[in-house]
Amino acid sequence: MSDFVTDILAPKTNLQLTVGLYFGSYNPIHIGHLAIANYMVEYTDIDQLWFVVSPQNPLKKKNNLLDDYHRLELVELAVNDDDRFRASNIEFRLPKPSYTVDTLAYLKDKHPNYHFKILMGSDNLENFHKWKNYETIIENYGIIVYPRPGFDPQKVQVEKNITIAEKAPLMEISSSFIRKAIKEGKDVRHFLPQKTWEYLNDMNFYR
Structure with a gap:
């Protein structure tokens, strides 16, 4: 299996490109993900944002995940017409x-001219100390935090290389909400990009 990002995005110059890495299960991707991504590439120093589809999150159970291929396809359909975004199966x-x-180590080895920053929700920031080698991530890569409802940035001690995007829009929509709504027979087509919804609906996912 090829890596979409590595195959289609070769370095254009020797100048450093700042790439935001937006990790997630995307089960499924929805308009909230895209709104956050849009804000980050327009209001921060990120040049391009990669949606990194995670096959398994070490801190989450794998229950109810669609197959990797399908979740990647849903992301591809959502972002493939926007040059600011890429889907990655890395x-x-x-x-x-x-x-x-x-x-991060793998990507830095493949793209030495790129500077990678991680996007994470404020809920993940609270548990960041549980991540494997989190000190290495803080020391060598930037982190941009987008707020979740109820987050108070004044109560967080911001360390080196961590930026709080305090003016980013608050998103209360979630993938779990969409999955539950579909299972209940609700029409949620406007919560997803059109092509993503069409694929998901045609495949009868989450019903």
Whole structure:
């Protein structure tokens, strides 16, 4: 299996490109993900954002996940017409469970001219100390945190290389909400990009 990002995005110059890595299960991707991504590429120093589809999150159970291929396809359909975004299956080829620090090391080796930053929700920031080798991530890569409802940035001690995107829009929509709504027979087509919804609906997912 090829890596979409590595195959289609060759370095254009020797100038450093700042790439935001937006990790997630994307089960499924929805308009909330895209709104956050859009904000990050327009209001931070990120030049391009990669949606990194995670095959397995070490801190989450794998229950109810669609197959890796289908979740990647849903992301591809959502972003393939926007040059600011890319879908990445990079973690599909790495040892499982996948750890962010290992993915970063692999990407840095393949793209030495790129500067990688991680996007994470404020809920993940609270548990960041549980991540494998989190000190290495803080020391060598940037982190941009987008707020979740109820997050108070004044109560967080911001360390080196961590930026809080305090003005980013709050997103209360979630993949679990969409899965539950579909199972209940609700029409949620406007919560997803059109092509993503059409694929998901045609495949009868989450019903």
